[in-house]
Amino acid sequence: MSYIQWYLDEIGNILHRLPRDQIAQVIRILERARAERKQIFLIGNGGSAATASHFANDLLKSTVAEGKPRMKVIALTDNVPVMLAYANDCGYETIFAEQLDALAAPGDVLIAFSGSGRSPNVIRALDLARQRGLTTVGFTGRDGGEMRKRCDVCLVAPCQPMEQIEDVHVVLTHLIYSAIRDEASL
Secondary structure (H helix, E strand, C coil), X not given: CCHXXXXXXXXXXXXXXXXXXXXXXXXXXXXXXXXXXXXXXXXXXXXXXXHHHHHHHHHHHHCCCCCCCCCEEEECCCCHHHHHHHHHHHCHHHCCHHHHHHHCCCCCEEEEECCCCCCXXXXXXXXXXXXXXXXXXXXXXXXXXXXXXXXCEEEEECCCCHHHHHHHHHHHHHHHHHHHHCCCCC
């Protein structure tokens, strides 16, 4: 078997093992946030930061529908000067929690991406979000790490390689926003 075939088969097998009920739950959380005009915040590091930004773009632009409120979405990964100021002055582990502290309100949603589920800045933000009454959604991999127990819903890519975890996260975000856009029955 070629490497190409192996890799594609691996991703397909991982995707087929994902919990459909939890995916549907995330869709419902985001639909409720839209209907209630709640803010949706996204965070992550490295490739997960790119996924957070990409998902924010998809939710903001691709879910616009006549007669429906627009989704209120911000990727906290995208304000680099603010992140660097907090990293420099308060420590890297504060870069998302400090932004949430200023912007979040009860009933808002925090979506966190972390391949390992162990990133200290993500964990700190999730803890603050729960204290503030936000709904928390996680996208992680491997065993779920610390994120698993800190999220109301945690989608775990059941694999080890980071590139495959990130592949699964991108597929999930596309599935989720397109289900919202298409008003798909779950």
